[in-house]
Amino acid sequence: MSDKIKIKFWGVRGSHNVFGDEYKKYGGNTTCLSIEIRRKIIIFDAGSGIINYGKDILKNKKNTELNIFFTHTHIDHIQGLMYFTPIYMKKYFINFIGSAVFNASFSDILNNIMDHQYFPVKFKQTGSYKKIYEIHDSQIVIIREDNSNIEIYNKNYELYEIEENDIVISCMHAINHPVGGVNIYKIEYKNKKIVFATDVESYAYGDEKLIEFSKDVDILIHDSAYLDEEYKIKQGWGHSTPEMAAINAKRANVKKLYLTHHSPDDTDEIVDRKLKIAKKTFKESYLAYEGLEIDL
Numbered sequence: 379m380s381d382k383i384k385i386k387f388w389g390v391r392g393s394h395n396v397f398g399d400e401y402k403k404y405g406g407n408t409t410c411l412s413i414e415i416r417r418k419i420i421i422f423d424a425g426s427g428i429i430n431y432g433k434d435i436l437k438n439k440k441n442t443e444l445n446i447f448f449t450h451t452h453i454d455h456i457q458g459l460m461y462f463t464p465i466y467m468k469k470y471f472i473n474f475i476g477s478a479v480f481n482a483s484f485s486d487i488l489n490n491i492m493d494h495q496y497f498p499v500k501f502k503q504t505g506s507y508k509k510i511y512e513i514h515d516s517q518i519v520i521i522r523e524d525n526s527n528i529e530i531y532n533k534n535y536e537l538y539e540i541e542e543n544d545i546v547i548s549c550m551h552a553i554n555h556p557v558g559g560v561n562i563y564k565i566e567y568k569n570k571k572i573v574f575a576t577d578v579e580s581y582a583y584g585d586e587k588l589i590e591f592s593k594d595v596d597i598l599i600h601d602s603a604y605l606d607e608e609y610k611i612k613q614g615w616g617h618s619t620p621e622m623a624a625i626n627a628k629r630a631n632v633k634k635l636y637l638t639h640h641s642p643d644d645t646d647e648i649v650d651r652k653l654k655i656a657k658k659t660f661k662e663s664y665l666a667y668e669g670l671e672i673d674l
């Protein structure tokens with residue numbers, strides 16, 4: 379079995395879907411990223427991009443164990459969940475990993491978004507076997523090769539062992555996304571590392587905590603929602619410019635930077651401009667687009 383990490387972007391749009399020829403190149407679906415390693419399927423966020431991934435899983439994958447991590451539960455990161463067909467099917471074992479927001483537990487949030495006020499089927503009524511886990515800053519999730527149940531530890535004060543084929547996902551909670559913050563995840567497998575940092579607003583000179591968390595990783599996927607002109611109006615909204623992303627990538631010494639969470643106002647021509655801006659600071663910058671696949 380190949381040890382490759384297969385990454386695919388199923389949605390790179392922020393806020394809401396967009397349609398039309400001027401968005402063709404980067405796509406209109408909201409955030410969803412898949413990572414496949416050996417028999418494991420790991421999904422980050424359930425924006426509308428997850429709908430197409432669900433179809434792909436049914437058609438092309440033998441895997442029946444899915445792990446869905448949520449960076450946060452803003453609507454553009456959960457809106458596809460109820461149309462993700464595997465959740466209705468008995469043969470799927472699905473781990474849901476995310477965080478509470480203020481007084482709503484992560485389980486409450488999942489149950490609320492699929493309830494009769496909004497949707498004909500309740501989350502609880504869906505056919506798959508589901509486990510819900512809450513995750514916090516400084517915790518790690520271990521996905522073991524022969525176990526569908528995941529393990530969660532605090533990396534600072536709990537003892538755990540990592541075996542050769544384990545996938546380790548660390549959580550860094552960032553407060554720079556209103557109002558409840560956002561989880562940034564680092565995926566590690568056999569010395570390869572990817573950081574997924576969507577919906578983050580960086581700081582002047584760089585985000586020190588994120589830079590430390592992303593040190594020397596192979597791939598940093600970073601929010602880059604706004605060009606400077608838009609950022610000036612939307613400062614404090616929890617998103618970065620391509621330059622901010624590039625500063626973090628450069629200071630963290632990552633191998634490659636992928637820009638994502640494009641504003642719904644950004645036509646293909648505007649997104650293209652972001653790459654030129656990022657490259658001025660960090661040469662190994664690339665644009666994430668819907669359908670992009672990376673083998674690591």
Ligand SMILES: [Zn+2]
Pocket residue numbers: 392393409452454455577639
């Ligand atoms: Zn978002």
Ligand SMILES: [Zn+2]
Pocket residue numbers: 450452555577
């Ligand atoms: Zn958000």
